[in-house]
Amino acid sequence: MLLGALVGAGAPPSWLNGLPARLGFPDVRIAIERVDRCGISATKVTVTLPDGEIEAPAEMVHSHHHGTSHGHPHGHDEHQESHHQHGPHRHVGELIRMIERARLSASVREKATQAFRLLGEAEGRVHGVPSDQVPLHEVGAIDALVDIVGAIEGFEQLGIGEIYHRPVALGNGWVRAAHGVIPVPAPATALLMQGLEVGPNGPVTGEATTPTGAVLLRVLSQGMAPAHWRMRASAWGAGGRNPVAYPNALRLILADRVHEAAETVMLATDIDDLNPEYLEPLREALTSAGALDVQMWATQMKKGRTGFRLEIVTSETTVAAVTETLFRHSTTAGVRRWRAERVTLPRREITVAIAGEVVRVKVLDGPGGPRVKPEFDDVAALAKLLGRPVQDVALEVRERAVASLGGAAGDGPSLNKEQ
16 A cells, blocks of 8 residues: 555656565566545555465455455465465565665665564564564565565655654454454554554454554654644555445655644753853754754853853654753753744745756745745855855855746845744
């Protein structure tokens, strides 16, 4: 489902088609198609082995029927297969080694390895075997490898670095697994979901979250979505089942943070025993941790000592990380904290190309029209490359940005800093 949603959101099909070969399975094929799920057009991705076998959804078991299955499900509800089952298997440790050998970015390799280690630990706890020795049936192993690596790399393909989720629906009822009929959520899913917020199941019968889905949440998501955001686009990825009562599809929402009106957290502290040379590295560390703004100014401390007042604006979702960073990177022994409302103008970012180089430009949508300010670091780098004064390059970028906006820049002051 997530692979389908990523392709629907703009990840190149050619990238996904080439992924199995990079993982060591050149004969595995990827099929991408548009399907209907209860009237919603969604993208469906199918991983097919050379013999035509695919990973089928876990079979739901209805209360009035507990007979023998006539299908051959290898559902993700339980990756662990019986040691006595016939057919080829691959162990989690082997899959991790394949990831380590594959042509992947360092970030994708790290997250994919972490995902399979978590998956192996969960399945190993359920079945009483070492995590790296957890056996997966050949079909489920290859499908899981493409699913997990593809989902992680797909966000990289889209240039998305911040991923959040809503409360997770687990589903309900019973499904048939390798060891018989088990309740939803499957044991491995329940272990992997520990610490994540669970929401209503809605109309879903059967699994709404598999171990693969749960482990992707663990390694990709930064937690619950921010309180304020603006949707840019959305895409649907279809599952293998097609029930008539609800769309069996996953929705991926692409969004921008909204800072126009929100409650923020203010942090403040006074420091008189930190070398001023370390103030700028402290500001950079706080910003990297999620601070929206960091202000510093000199102040008079007790016994005539000169000190510095720090005031930091952050959000509720990042206040813990920013507070920890403040303690870690400064000599403060305490932090004051209070909540404040913040109202700002809507903001966005556009780009301007000069001499083949791209310069980012911040745009504030003010009452008198947009206000623009080129990103200083980009302007400085371009000025150095062209051998021109920084202010001249900044003026040219601003003029081109205003022209790209239809020449409708407002009369207000230009944007000169983040607030």
